[in-house]
Amino acid sequence: MHHIRLDSDTDFDGWRKAARELVMADVAPADVTWTVAGDEPELFDAPGLAPGEQGFAEAAGPFSQPASPSPTQTFNVPARFVDLAKTVILHRDPQRFAYLYQLLWRLRANSELMQIATDPDVARLQAMAKAIRRDEHKMHAFVRFREIGREPKSRYVAWFEPEHHIVELAAPFFARRFADMAWSILTPDVCAHWDGHAIAITPGVAKSMAPSEDRLEETWLTYYASIFNPARLKTKAMQAEMPKKYWRNLPEAALIKPLIEDAERKTHAMVAAQATAPKKPQRQEQPMAKAKQGGDSLEALREQARECRDCDLWKPATQTVFGEGPQHATVMLVGEQPGDKEDLAGKPFVGPAGQMLDRALAEAGVDRGKTYVTNAVKHFKFVPRGKIRLHQKPNTPEIKACRQWYERELATIKPLLVVAMGATAAQSVLGKVTPINANRGHLIERDDGPQVLVTVHPSYLLRLPDADAKEREYARFVDDLRLVAEHLKKAEAA
Ligand code: URA
Numbered sequence: 428m429h430h431i432r433l434d435s436d437t438d439f440d441g442w443r444k445a446a447r448e449l450v451m452a453d454v455a456p457a458d459v460t461w462t463v464a465g466d467e468p469e470l471f472d473a474p475g476l477a478p479g480e481q482g483f484a485e486a487a488g489p490f491s492q493p494a495s496p497s498p499t500q501t502f503n504v505p506a507r508f509v510d511l512a513k514t515v516i517l518h519r520d521p522q523r524f525a526y527l528y529q530l531l532w533r534l535r536a537n538s539e540l541m542q543i544a545t546d547p548d549v550a551r552l553q554a555m556a557k558a559i560r561r562d563e564h565k566m567h568a569f570v571r572f573r574e575i576g577r578e579p580k581s582r583y584v585a586w587f588e589p590e591h592h593i594v595e596l597a598a599p600f601f602a603r604r605f606a607d608m609a610w611s612i613l614t615p616d617v618c619a620h621w622d623g624h625a626i627a628i629t630p631g632v633a634k635s636m637a638p639s640e641d642r643l644e645e646t647w648l649t650y651y652a653s654i655f656n657p658a659r660l661k662t663k664a665m666q667a668e669m670p671k672k673y674w675r676n677l678p679e680a681a682l683i684k685p686l687i688e689d690a691e692r693k694t695h696a697m698v699a700a701q702a703t704a705p706k707k708p709q710r711q712e713q714p715m716a717k718a719k720q721g722g723d724s725l726e727a728l729r730e731q732a733r734e735c736r737d738c739d740l741w742k743p744a745t746q747t748v749f750g751e752g753p754q755h756a757t758v759m760l761v762g763e764q765p766g767d768k769e770d771l772a773g774k775p776f777v778g779p780a781g782q783m784l785d786r787a788l789a790e791a792g793v794d795r796g797k798t799y800v801t802n803a804v805k806h807f808k809f810v811p812r813g814k815i816r817l818h819q820k821p822n823t824p825e826i827k828a829c830r831q832w833y834e835r836e837l838a839t840i841k842p843l844l845v846v847a848m849g850a851t852a853a854q855s856v857l858g859k860v861t862p863i864n865a866n867r868g869h870l871i872e873r874d875d876g877p878q879v880l881v882t883v884h885p886s887y888l889l890r891l892p893d894a895d896a897k898e899r900e901y902a903r904f905v906d907d908l909r910l911v912a913e914h915l916k917k918a919e920a921a
Contacts, residue, residue: 428458428459428460429449429454429458429459429460430459430460430462431445431449431459431460431461431462431524432462432463432464433445433461433462433463433464433524434463434464435463435464436463436517436519436592436616437516437517437592437595438463438516439512439513439516442461442512442516442524442527443512446527446528446531449528450528450531450532450535455532456525456528456529456532459525459528460525461521461524461525461528466521502534502535502538503538504531504534505534505538505541507541508530508531508534508541511541511552511553511556512527512531514555514556514559514560515527515552515555515556515559516592517559517591517592517593517596518555518558518559518591518592519590519591519592520555523555526548526551526552526555527552529548530548530549530552533548558590558591559591559593559596562589562590562591562593563593563596563597565589565590566587566589566593566594566597567597567600567601569587570585570587570601570612571585572584572585572605572608572610573585573637573638575638581609582609582610582611583605583608583609583610583611584610584611584612584613584637584638585610585611585612585613585637586612586613586614586634586637587612587613587614588614588615589614589616592616592617594612594614594616594617594618594619594628595617595619595626595628598612598619598621598626598628599626601619601621602621602626605621605810606623607623608621608810609621609622609623613631613632613634613636613637614631614632615631615632615633615634616631617629617630617631618630618631618632724839725750725754725836725839725840728749728832728835728836728839729747729749732747732749732805732832733746733747733749735747735805735806735829735832737828737829737831738806738824738825738828738829740804740806740807740808740821740825741806743809743811744765744770744806744807744808745770745771745773745807746770746773747773747805747806748765748769748770748773748774748775748802748805748806748807749775749801749805749832750775750799750800750801750802750836751774751775751799751800751801752796752797752798752799752800752801753796753797753799754839754840755840756797756798756799756840756842757797757842757843757844757914757915757918758793758797758798758799758842758843758844758845758846758911758914758915759798759799759800759801759836759837759840759842759844759845759846759877760776760784760798760799760800760801760846760848761801761802761803761833761845761846761847761848761852761855761856762775762776762780762784762800762801762802762803762848762849762852762884762885763802763803763804763820763821763848763849763850763851763852763884763886764802764803764804764805764806764807764808764821764851765802765805765806765807766778766779766780766807766818766886767807767809767816767818768781769781769807770806770807770816775800775801775802776800776885779886779889780884780885780886780889781885783885783886783888783889784848784885787885787901787904787905787908788908788911790905790908791905791906791908791909791911791912792909792912793908793911793912793915794915797915798911799836799840799842801833801836802852803821803826803829803830803833803851803852803854803855803856804821804825804826804829804851804855805829805832806829808820808821808825820851821851823854826851826854826855829855830855833855833856837876837877841877842877843877843878843914843918844870844877844878844879844880844911844914845876845877845878845879845880846879846880846881846882846908846911847861847879847880847881847882848882848883848884848885849863849883849884849886849887850862850863850884851884852884853866853881856879857871857879857881861881863881863882863883866881867880867881867882867883867903867907868880868881868882868903868906868907868910869910870910870914878914880907880910880911882904882907882908883900883903883904883907885904887900888900888901888904
């Protein structure tokens with residue numbers, strides 16, 4: 428009996444070398460056992476055969492001829508077999524090495540065997556190769572990255588449990604698709620890492636090593652819910668494409684059941700609803716008053732900002748999203764940057780964060796219509812993920828490049844109070860990185876500008892996972908906004 432020990436689950440070169448030596452030494456498949464280092468009882472030490480004793484040549488690639496082959500002891504291995512073997516070796520079935528050797532052994536006597544699709548050995552290996560390709564496809568479709576750290580040092584990390592040993596096979600797809608992101612895909616078998624230059628493979632890890640939440644999660648869920656089309660729902664087809672076993676690692680999976688349940692009602696509503704007129708994509712007219720004499724008018728600023736090319740964010744974005752509100756607003760609310768909905772609509776805070784803001788403003792007694800609402804950065808920064816556009820935090824050069832527009836809005840409107848919501852807004856408004864918690868909740872007096880109130884960004888509230896924390900933080904946000912209400916009252920009374 429020959430016990431062959433391979434270096435790893437995907438050790439194709441090791442299998443090829445051993446198989447070549449075995450077949451040339453006329454060792455029948457029944458006389459060989461195959462194991463992978465770490466999986467086998469220590470008792471088996473794999474002697475294999477003395478290399479180079481005998482050999483065979485192949486029509487293609489990796490089955491190279493040993494140093495001094497005897498022509499009578501060689502045979503051609505079809506290229507199709509080599510390709511098949513490279514794929515099948517990735518299968519999780521422990522018998523894969525033996526199945527491959529069995530077919531190799533038979534090919535020696537019948538080199539046409541690969542053409543016979545009904546041959547049981549060929550058919551079995553073809554089915555295994557198909558399972559590998561399907562698993563690779565599933566990995567491409569169902570890996571979900573979560574951001575760790577903050578740009579520019581952030582890394583996107585995903586947890587995935589492939590059915591077969593396909594991580595190295597599937598990784599180049601992610602390197603092409605997410606070439607400018609640093610990412611890691613963690614699995615129990617091996618992990619793949621990309622640093623923008625090369626893929627590195629390291630040993631597998633436990634699921635607890637993978638992040639489960641990040642600030643993109645809420646955006647992702649919002650997108651998923653908004654692109655979900657109830658009229659096109661085919662539950663069976665959807666589950667065939669996205670089998671339930673993948674659901675546990677998909678953030679959007681929690682939405683699937685309620686969305687399906689809601690689909691019928693929504694479909695009826697869609698059928699009953701009147702057709703909507705197509706939207707004109709360009710030039711949104713805003714109810715902007717002219718600025719005071721000598722200053723920029725908001726309209727003129729808006730026109731100029733439309734053409735801004737001072738950083739690269741304009742390239743993939745739909746349009747510049749400029750601020751909106753009355754010319755003589757005494758309060759200016761500043762967010763981070765437009766999101767997906769805002770980018771499409773050309774208006775600030777009209778998506779989920781905007782709804783959260785509206786609710787909190789109303790509860791605090793602030794009329795949004797009396798405030799000027801804008802963002803520190805005027806273009807939507809995102810990474811595409813299939814049909815989805817995932818929000819990316821703007822970096823310092825982008826915030827600085829856009830600050831001129833905030834300054835010009837400020838100079839035109841001359842508000843008495845500026846509310847900076849979140850870290851990006853605080854950085855732009857105060858001109859330096861400003862921790863939110865240490866500075867929130869009170870008015871900051873400044874020599875060279877209006878008073879500033881720092882508070883959290885409404886998206887932060889959307890992302891909080893636990894209901895208690897959400898409620899508590901929402902109440903704090905409303906409390907901060909009450910200072911705005913008081914301020915407005917005083918301004919109106921004056
Ligand atoms: N988040 C922001 O900071 N601004 C918007 O306009 C929308 C979401």
